[in-house]
Amino acid sequence: MAHQKAPQTPRRWARWTRWAVLSVVLAGMTLLGYLHQELAVDKPAGVDALCPFGGLETLFSLVTTGAMLKKVAVASVILLVATVAMALLARRSFCGRVCPLGFLQELMGGLGHRVLRGRRTMPAALDRPARLLKYAVLAGFIGLAWATADLAIRPYDPWVAWQHLTSADLITDFAPGLAVLGVALAGSFVYDRFFCKYLCPMGAFLGLFSKASLFRVTRTTANCIDCRACDKACPMNVTVSAVQKVDSPECISCGECVTACPVKDTLAFAGPGSRRVSPVVAAAGLAAGFALIVGATTLSGHFDWTAPSFAQSVAETAPAPDGSFDVGLIKGSSVLAEVMDAAGIPPETVEQVFGVPVAEQDRPIKDIKSVYGFSPEDVRTFVEIYRQDPEAAAAFVPAGE
Numbered sequence: 001m002a003h004q005k006a007p008q009t010p011r012r013w014a015r016w017t018r019w020a021v022l023s024v025v026l027a028g029m030t031l032l033g034y035l036h037q038e039l040a041v042d043k044p045a046g047v048d049a050l051c052p053f054g055g056l057e058t059l060f061s062l063v064t065t066g067a068m069l070k071k072v073a074v075a076s077v078i079l080l081v082a083t084v085a086m087a088l089l090a091r092r093s094f095c096g097r098v099c100p101l102g103f104l105q106e107l108m109g110g111l112g113h114r115v116l117r118g119r120r121t122m123p124a125a126l127d128r129p130a131r132l133l134k135y136a137v138l139a140g141f142i143g144l145a146w147a148t149a150d151l152a153i154r155p156y157d158p159w160v161a162w163q164h165l166t167s168a169d170l171i172t173d174f175a176p177g178l179a180v181l182g183v184a185l186a187g188s189f190v191y192d193r194f195f196c197k198y199l200c201p202m203g204a205f206l207g208l209f210s211k212a213s214l215f216r217v218t219r220t221t222a223n224c225i226d227c228r229a230c231d232k233a234c235p236m237n238v239t240v241s242a243v244q245k246v247d248s249p250e251c252i253s254c255g256e257c258v259t260a261c262p263v264k265d266t267l268a269f270a271g272p273g274s275r276r277v278s279p280v281v282a283a284a285g286l287a288a289g290f291a292l293i294v295g296a297t298t299l300s301g302h303f304d305w306t307a308p309s310f311a312q313s314v315a316e317t318a319p320a321p322d323g324s325f326d327v328g329l330i331k332g333s334s335v336l337a338e339v340m341d342a343a344g345i346p347p348e349t350v351e352q353v354f355g356v357p358v359a360e361q362d363r364p365i366k367d368i369k370s371v372y373g374f375s376p377e378d379v380r381t382f383v384e385i386y387r388q389d390p391e392a393a394a395a396f397v398p399a400g401e
């Protein structure tokens with residue numbers, strides 16, 4: 001039987017569409033992270049408020065107490081809903097078509113292919129058990145977050161580290177995450193999407209929806225010439241040529257196998273009733289669906305791209321009846337005057353204890369702490385002492401950084 005060649009143009013468009021979306025997300029999120037570090041006021045939301053995994057970590061607290069974990073925002077929950085919607089439609093398509101950390105790994109993988117002359121595959125005896133690691137990471141960090149009501153993964157999160165690359169606190173606060181980022185990128189240089197395959201808890205979570213997913217890569221066996229181009233193209237090492245339908249929870253719906261197949265009408269995304277979707281429509285449709293959810297909730301005012309001020313954070317976390325707030329809310333980015341105002345501490349006392357002139361107190365703590373020799377922890381301790389005994393607080397001596 002003669003086989004027709006698959007048309008090139010739609011395949012090229014499908015690839016470029018996916019790469020364009022991933023590039024925009026990676027560049028946009030990196031810029032937001034940089035601006036979050038650099039701007040003192042009107043800055044973008046922090047990385048924790050713009051990550052679907054934060055939405056998953058806060059779920060237990062949200063359901064049982066109605067409150068979010070610190071640093072998490074409604075936007076994180078919206079992103080979680082959007083990623084689950086994508087998973088129900090096309091498996092781990094968030095990983096393959098939106099996730100900026102996934103794309104960073106793809107860029108490293110591309111470099112690795114050039115330098116190492118081709119794609120490497122982890123030996124099966126190691127690969128199989130290693131793929132289970134991500135489920136343990138998922139269970140461990142979600143269990144910890146739900147038990148401690150804190151963002152347990154934050155210090156170890158490679159994406160959080162990436163978003164703090166320009167932060168003065170990178171080494172002190174994010175060293176474990178930076179190490180994991182190094183492992184993810186170095187690993188991806190040799191083995192495609194190393195972190196996605198072996199360690200990512202979000203990927204493990206989204207993989208759980210694979211069986212319920214509406215669309216999946218489907219192979220028409222009668223047309224297949226068994227060239228195995230699909231297997232070679234798959235960054236997740238799924239053996240596409242051995243199955244009629246790709247059901248693996250490892251599939252990130254990137255469509256690379258579909259665009260690599262040289263025979264017309266052989267590989268395609270297919271949904272209910274075996275309805276086939278062109279690779280371009282799949283690429284554009286999935287990105288548009290995600291953008292629609294984020295866009296609509298931004299317009300409705302639920303998705304907030306800006307970081308709350310210290311006063312807003314205090315109001316959102318419901319201070320105690322006496323007006324006292326959780327000192328854990330005091331961060332390096334908090335404006336000193338806002339903190340002291342919320343605690344009812346006169347600016348003159350602040351000047352006396354920290355040496356910061358009143359005119360300088362309207363600056364974020366991180367911008368003046370090294371000039372005047374104190375740390376955010378000093379400010380937290382001082383506020384707690386002042387609540388107990390204002391006179392004793394006046395004699396407080398900051399320990400410095």
Ligand code: SF4
Pocket residue numbers: 217233234235236237238240246250251252253254255256257258
């Ligand atoms: S099976 Fe195809 S769509 Fe799934 S990850 Fe592999 S290349 Fe991407």
Ligand code: SF4
Pocket residue numbers: 219223224225226227228229230231240241260261262263266267
């Ligand atoms: S790429 Fe895969 S599905 Fe397409 S003809 Fe080759 S083996 Fe068959």
